[in-house]
Amino acid sequence: MRKKVIAGNWKMNKVLSEANAFVEEVAEKAKINDSVETIVCAPYPYLASLVEKAKGSQVKISAQNMHFEENGAFTGEVSPVMLSDLGVTHVVLGHSERREYFAETDETVNKKTHAAFNHDLTPIVCVGETLEQREANETMNHVGNQVTKALEGLSNEQVAETIVAYEPIWAIGTGKTASSEDANEVCSHIRNVIKDITSDETAEKVVIQYGGSVKPANIKELLSQSDIDGALVGGASLEADSFLQLVEAGTK
């Protein structure tokens, strides 16, 4: 049985005092429960502080990106060694905003996925189609390719540990959620693609999240689907109250 994974991606929001207060509140109120994992994906400057605030609680701290190299002349970048050293446990890779504005490619996502596993970080690999691709019936092909390329060269054990986040780009921050059936159809396809490149047993273990205008009003319906195991949430993760409602919905 796969656990539910609720991850809040703050993107480029909050100042340190707000970040600390949020994690303190969620750490105190989110009940420790084996059926749900609670992750906060925060900007780099807050990670060290948030890891401390989250200690002993249900909350895990994730970065929103990283470089694939361990160190070197890459001004402005942050390495997997640094994240792991801070006690960060997860890292978001290949978010559509990184792909669109920062030239992230399937190749760099794959390098980063390997780097994450080399440094005990769990990758949350984002995939998803544009509106044009959806209207041209290219969703399955495009998303399947993104998944295949991101996971290339990983062992079956590593694939089983990877979190895949399916985020249709047209649903991000727009208030338009994919219907739970449509979202589930793509998530099932992702699981089938993973079956083809690994094994049935491996694919059954992979946590697949949906992301795109998830909020307390639609989370239950999404989580009731056969292949949706959690959510990667932007806007509705910015307030502790609404994030806690999402975590609660994932708790059995």
Ligand SMILES: O=C[C@H](O)COP(=O)(O)O
């Ligand atoms: O990483 C999160 C997603 O981009 C979804 O953002 P949203 O919940 O604001 O639509």
